[in-house]
Amino acid sequence: MFISVTKISLKNIFFIVRFMRHNAKIFKQIGEAKGNLSFATSIQNPLVYWTFTTWDSKESMMQFRNNGAHKDAMKEVRNITKEAISGHWESEQKPSWKEAKVGMMENISSRY
Numbered sequence: 484m485f486i487s488v489t490k491i492s493l494k495n496i497f498f499i500v501r502f503m504r505h506n507a508k509i510f511k512q513i514g515e516a517k518g519n520l521s522f523a524t525s526i527q528n529p530l531v532y533w534t535f536t537t538w539d540s541k542e543s544m545m546q547f548r549n550n551g552a553h554k555d556a557m558k559e560v561r562n563i564t565k566e567a568i569s570g571h572w573e574s575e576q577k578p579s580w581k582e583a584k585v586g587m588m589e590n591i592s593s594r595y
Contacts, residue, residue, distance in 0.1 A: 484520060485538040486578065487548075488587035489569045491560075493530045498563040502532070505559070508552035518543025525580060530565075535583045544571070560595055567595045 493502055506524075513522050513536070520537040527533060538544040547553060560567050570587030578586055 484574055484577065485541045485544055485571065486574050486583065486586060487534075487536045487538065487544050487569065487571050488583045489534045489567065490527075490584075490587065491532045491534075491564055492566040493532075493563060494565045496529060499529065501559070501563055505552065505556035506532075509556060512552045513547065516543070516547040519547065521577065523580075533580075533584070535580065537577050541571070541573075564595060567593075569593045 491502070493499060510522075513519055518539040520539060521535075523535045525533040525535070536544070538547075548557075568587065569592055570590040571592045572586060572590040574586075
C-alpha cells in the first residue's frame with residue numbers, strides 16, 4: 484500500500500476558515516477517490532493539521548492529489564501556510580498515527 488502523510492501549519496488564525504473550506508471540499512473528493520483505502524485527520528493545535536491517507540498505489544494518490552478540490556487547495560498552500568510537509572512511502576501494512584508521523588519525516592517528498 485502507498486502511504487501519504489501531510490503536516491500543515493497555518494500562518495495565523497485568520498486562515499483557519501479558508502483552510503476549513505478547502506478541507507470540506509477535499510473530504511468530499513477523497514470519499515469518491517478511486518484507490519483510496521483510508522483517510523484520517525488530526526488537529527495538533529488550532530494552527531497545525533495532519534492528514535494520513537492510504538492508497539492502493541502511488542498512481543491513485545497522484546490522480547487524487549493533482550485534480551479537483553485538492554489541486555485547487557494546493558494552489559493556495561503558500562499563501563495560507565507557514566509550512567506544509569508531505570511524506571510518501573510504500574508499506575506492507577498501515578502504520579499507526581505515531582509511526583505515520585515518524586515515517587513522514589523520514590520520507591519527505593515536498594516541503595513549503
